[in-house]
Amino acid sequence: xxxxxxxxxxxxxxxxxxxxxxTAAAFRGVFTRPIYSHDIVEQFDLIGVxxxxxVLMTGLFTGMALASQSGLTLDQFGARPVVGRLVSASMxxxxxxxxxxxxxxxxxxxxxxxxxxxxxxxxxxNALRALxxxxxxxxxxxxxxxxxxxxxxxxxxxxxxxIFGGWVVSRFQLEVASGLYWSSVTKSLYMQDVWMGLIKxxxxxxxIVTIACHVGxxxxxxxxxxxxxTTLAVVAGSVAVIAADxxxxxxxxxxxxxx
Numbered sequence: 001x002x003x004x005x006x007x008x009x010x011x012x013x014x015x016x017x018x019x020x021x022x023t024a025a026a027f028r029g030v031f032t033r034p035i036y037s038h039d040i041v042e043q044f045d046l047i048g049v050x051x052x053x054x055v056l057m058t059g060l061f062t063g064m065a066l067a068s069q070s071g072l073t074l075d076q077f078g079a080r081p082v083v084g085r086l087v088s089a090s091m092x093x094x095x096x097x098x099x100x101x102x103x104x105x106x107x108x109x110x111x112x113x114x115x116x117x118x119x120x121x122x123x124x125x126n127a128l129r130a131l132x133x134x135x136x137x138x139x140x141x142x143x144x145x146x147x148x149x150x151x152x153x154x155x156x157x158x159x160x161x162x163i164f165g166g167w168v169v170s171r172f173q174l175e176v177a178s179g180l181y182w183s184s185v186t187k188s189l190y191m192q193d194v195w196m197g198l199i200k201x202x203x204x205x206x207x208i209v210t211i212a213c214h215v216g217x218x219x220x221x222x223x224x225x226x227x228x229x230t231t232l233a234v235v236a237g238s239v240a241v242i243a244a245d246x247x248x249x250x251x252x253x254x255x256x257x258x259x
Contacts (some may be wrong), residue, residue, distance in 0.1 A: 063162030084184035087166035113233030114214025151205025
């Protein structure tokens with residue numbers, strides 16, 4: 001029993017060490033040559049534009065559901081007109097970044113892990129090394145840059161679409177006047193809330209892509225190992241998104257909010 005625990009701890013420590021090494025190598029590759037600009041643009045398209053539909057649908061229905069449920073609760077206090085305040089604050093500070101991150105994990109994280117894992121088991125990574133190409137610069141850096149910069153863009157879009165979905169439900173189901181809804185949205189937002197909603201996606205996008213790349217490059221065991229790596233990337237990425245959201249929230253509360 002003790003040996004099993006010790007072996008598990010050593011394996012976990014090794015994974016963390018390899019993840020840190022990969023992250024450091026990717027960070028170094030961003031600022032040094034060679035830079036594969038074509039691959040960077042391609043990944044921006046795949047991760048950003050390719051994820052737009054799922055993020056739009058998630059944001060829209062989240063905002064609609066939030067407004068519908070909030071209206072029932074606020075009716076108990078006679079506060080239905082402030083439903084816009086609740087929807088906007090929830091979407092911008094919390095739901096927008098987290099849900100967009102989880103959608104990226106499911107679509108982008110799994111795809112990266114499967115793609116890199118397939119390259120590992122078919123010896124394409126070794127072929128790149130044999131040709132003098134650094135796999136981290138060629139494969140990891142473009143994906144990290146795309147995830148880092150496109151996650152905030154997708155989150156902003158998700159926020160706006162979610163607030164719009166909340167307006168649809170508020171106007172036609174809760175019968176809240178449009179002017180009252182939008183004034184409630186604008187009056188409830190503070191710059192601290194906006195900064196929180198903008199900073200989180202950068203962190204989450206970086207974590208999602210680096211975890212997926214790490215899991216993909218550590219794949220072993222043939223095609224069965226690719227399936228396991230894909231599952232692990234989604235599970236680990238989802239847990240990391242939720243955990244990172246909590247810690248980033250606590251840091252931002254103590255740094256950007258007045259006390």
